[in-house]
Amino acid sequence: MAVSNKGLILKEYPKGLPNADKHFELVPRTIDIKNLNLGENEIVVKNIYLSLDPYVRFTLREPEPEYVSVDTLLEKRVSIGQVIIGVGVSEVVKTNNPNFKVGDLVYGPVGWEEYSHIKSDFAAIFSPINKESLKDIPLSYYASLLKMGGLTPYASLISIGKPKKGETIYVSAAASAIGLLVGQIAKIKGLKVVGSAGSDEKVDYLLNELKFDAAFNYKKTDLNKALSEYCPNGIDIYYENVGGQTLETVLNHCNQFSRIVVCGMISQYNLPFNEKYGVKNLEIIFLRSITMQGFIVSQYLGTDIQNEFEKDFTEWIKAGKIVYREKVIDGIENIAEGFVNLFDGRNIGRTIVKVSDY
Amino acid sequence: MAVSNKGLILKEYPKGLPNADKHFELVPRTIDIKNLNLGENEIVVKNIYLSLDPYVRFTLREPEPEYVSVDTLLEKRVSIGQVIIGVGVSEVVKTNNPNFKVGDLVYGPVGWEEYSHIKSDFAAIFSPINKESLKDIPLSYYASLLKMGGLTPYASLISIGKPKKGETIYVSAAASAIGLLVGQIAKIKGLKVVGSAGSDEKVDYLLNELKFDAAFNYKKTDLNKALSEYCPNGIDIYYENVGGQTLETVLNHCNQFSRIVVCGMISQYNLPFNEKYGVKNLEIIFLRSITMQGFIVSQYLGTDIQNEFEKDFTEWIKAGKIVYREKVIDGIENIAEGFVNLFDGRNIGRTIVKVSDY
């Protein structure tokens, strides 16, 4: 018996900012779970919460001839007519994989659809959600905060940023889902935390709720002047979420032996190659012995730092040391609009879509 | 009694390529060594070999308002009328420093002049040259190869590049003093070595004398195509000497978890800020988890890696595993021209100036 399996497909490659109607289409499909034949290690999951992440924009690009593609998770592109892929919380409803049984709650890469048929390579990176923990922690937190959403800032800040008490960190897109956590982890580690965001409401939140040492609205402030004012001893760690001209200006304020954690460059994702901002002062990287290091959160899965993250975060959340915001959108019908809105800067914290009840 | 102490001073800040007559002047000064009063830990040295290094171009810049200066050795600027500072091999002729006695041969930062009066901060980074070793090794090698000249490629390639047998390294400005050594160290470590240089003569040298696995003339070749051809498995280590558009093209060929050793960006040194090349594809740094790390050779002085370098290099030179080229210019009269010629790409290996006999 077939059930509804609406899914969001890519209708057209966005050239600039994605548009919900023009580039996406919610297709009324069905899935016959009972009669579906599963290959070895495959599973079928019912999706509960889908996380809306800016990196998904990367998978929506037309192949570019001058660009030599490397097959990392984030660079796997979606073709026209295919369902968009993201991460989320789901329930296993059919399994041919010894690691999962029907009824298990799992976290991993799924389609933006009601049910996903997961092939063995993706099933290998799914992780279980302990149902016991749901007494203390809402299930949605696994989509937004407790899995990749928290591992991303934690693992990268610790392993690349190497924060030392008393140092100064500057976080761009500081009111993004990632930025909020970076700032709070840095405060726990004893750093001076300076952040920027694109609205006064966000700046208020950073200063008054999260107790950042300084925060400013980058749309109303000259970044160079703000960094001179708020980071008078220079920047020891730059947590890079934005890229482009921001990076160029920040480099001028970076100290000798400073670290740049390259998490993302959201200001550049929606620009075609020739309109991207060219950074001119990379010479500073050797003049000041700077380390600029990129990462993709999946590289930390299954490593020691993931265990430390889970231990620290559970403790910090219970102790109220980590404050969190998530925005829950109801229904897969609204997923395209939710995604497009990531790039207008209105959200504070992670946006997730509730696809079904649990 | 005063003796001649001709010195090369900065006459005018070069805006683009430096010009020997326009920007420099050899001034006929004298020094009265006997009657000179030395402060604590100061020394006077007679210069023997001066090394001509492109980084010196950095010290010849007018203070730029938008540029927040950090006081590293390489960023210390020379003012109009001051003597240019570089590194070289010298003999101590007067001393008020317990670490040095008259007649010692030393290596460290000195003026481009016949005699230099060394203040205590600079004296602290001078290192001794063992006279015993001169039986096997010419003194000039200490200016070109055995001190910073060899430590630069060795320490950075090992500690930042983390070379692993079977990996592919691409070296730009591969026939530069640094590049020649990077390629040879990488061959010793079992890597596939690909290099580029600006003349067919240099390419011949890389292929036939140094046995690089591949080399090409970047002035006659499309870099993107050449990298696709010679690095079919992508680049694991990019040894960056050139910067600008080269970096942009190389990034497209970098593998996941590859390392970019940022030694220098010589193509950008002679350009005013607004003419520098803006690199547009830095997003690849996080998409492929790349580490891009800069360094200044002085940071390795006095560390374990300096000892390993001296041990390995002495052994490799004696075993003929490292082949070396230096160009010796005679007389301080020719130093400005020698320096200016670094940027025309004619030299293979280090250029040094012989200022006095030993």
Ligand SMILES: NC(=O)c1ccc[n+]([C@@H]2O[C@H](COP(=O)([O-])OP(=O)(O)OC[C@H]3O[C@@H](n4cnc5c(N)ncnc54)[C@H](OP(=O)(O)O)[C@@H]3O)[C@@H](O)[C@H]2O)c1
């Ligand atoms: N490397 C990884 O594994 C990994 C994993 C997850 C996320 N990321 C990256 O982390 C960064 C933050 O992601 P997130 O999921 O936390 O984002 P998010 O919560 O969706 O927030 C994105 C924020 O970015 C800011 N922004 C959007 N367009 C911008 C522009 N053109 N210029 C400057 N700021 C802009 C907006 O805030 P303002 O009001 O401040 O403009 C927006 O609210 C992104 O770069 C993302 O790609 C990387």
Ligand SMILES: NC(=O)c1ccc[n+]([C@@H]2O[C@H](COP(=O)([O-])OP(=O)(O)OC[C@H]3O[C@@H](n4cnc5c(N)ncnc54)[C@H](OP(=O)(O)O)[C@@H]3O)[C@@H](O)[C@H]2O)c1
């Ligand atoms: N970080 C440190 O501590 C440190 C220490 C020493 C040197 N360095 C850097 O290492 C690099 C090599 O220095 P070196 O002393 O070995 O140099 P070098 O022997 O003087 O050779 C410089 C070579 O660079 C190439 N070049 C010059 N202008 C260029 C341009 N516009 N575009 C492309 N290539 C150009 C030329 O070769 P072609 O024929 O290939 O064009 C030239 O022969 C430089 O970037 C330097 O600043 C860094």
